[in-house]
Amino acid sequence: MAKWRTSLEALGFTGVATYINSGNVLLDSTDSAATVKKRIDADLAENFAIHDEKVKVLVLTxxxxxxxxxxxxxxxxxxxxxxxxxxxxxxxxxxxxxxxxxxxxxxxxxxxxxxxxxxxxxxxxxxxxxxxxxxxxxxxxxxxxxxxxxxxxxxxxxxxx
CATH class of the missing domain: 3.30.70.1260 (bacterial protein sp0830 like)
Structure with missing residues (x-):
């Protein structure tokens, strides 16, 4: 989770915080939820080699x-x-x-x-x-x-x- 937090900060997200090791992340962004999701999906593929369609990102405002x-x-x-x-x-x-x-x-x-x-x-x-x-x-x-x-x-x- 620490590596992921650092990766999200490198994308320019602010206020990045993780909660327990189940993928919960809080962050601040001026982007829409759909754009945040696309950026996180791309980051997971590029930096963590996660290309599995079973791994999905949900972004809630x-x-x-x-x-x-x-x-x-x-x-x-x-x-x-x-x-x-x-x-x-x-x-x-x-x-x-x-x-x-x-x-x-x-x-x-x-x-x-x-x-x-x-x-x-x-x-x-x-x-x-x-x-x-x-x-x-x-x-x-x-x-x-x-x-x-x-x-x-x-x-x-x-x-x-």
């Missing part, structure tokens, strides 16, 4: 992340000891198409569609019975990136620091 948080289902993420809650961000796939690959187990999994995101909650005491991992066998899985709700909220907090 502050406003987009704010909407994800503000539009969460009522109570979503409020009981972290009882539920594991995740934001499943979508990349180039519609919410309705993505929802079709989920097969929630009654009493364990609950999912809600959002704008560019699917909210997923698993009952912690029954999480080994969750069907969330079944989405990995879908071709659409490469068009999703999952962040725990706590990570999503931490990224929001870091954006506002």
């Amino acid at each position: 502050r406003g987009q992340l704010k909407k994800v948080i503000e539009n969460r289902p009522t109570g979503f993420g409020d009981e972290p000891k009882k539920y594991h809650s995740d934001a499943i961000f979508l990349m180039g796939v519609s919410t309705s198409d993505a929802m079709a690959v989920f097969n929630p187990r009654e009493g364990v999994d609950t999912i809600w569609p959002g704008d560019g995101v699917i909210y997923s909650r698993r009952l912690s005491a029954e999480r080994t019975k969750s069907r969330l991992s079944a989405i990995m066998s879908s071709p659409l899985y490469t068009s999703m990136t999952i962040r725990s709700w706590s990570t999503t909220m931490k990224l929001w907090d870091l954006m506002n620091d």
Whole structure:
């Protein structure tokens, strides 16, 4: 992540910060989200030899992340000891198409569609019975990136620091 941060700074992005080793980067740019994505895609290919179509970059503006948080289902993420809650961000796939690959187990999994995101909650005491991992066998899985709700909220907090 340190090498990637340095590489992004060399591209002229400012305020570059990484959060945990899962590809989370915060940065400032006057470019559009689409332009930032193109520049990061090119950087990953050139400096890190990542040319795999399964590795996708998702760029969210502050406003987009704010909407994800503000539009969460009522109570979503409020009981972290009882539920594991995740934001499943979508990349180039519609919410309705993505929802079709989920097969929630009654009493364990609950999912809600959002704008560019699917909210997923698993009952912690029954999480080994969750069907969330079944989405990995879908071709659409490469068009999703999952962040725990706590990570999503931490990224929001870091954006506002």
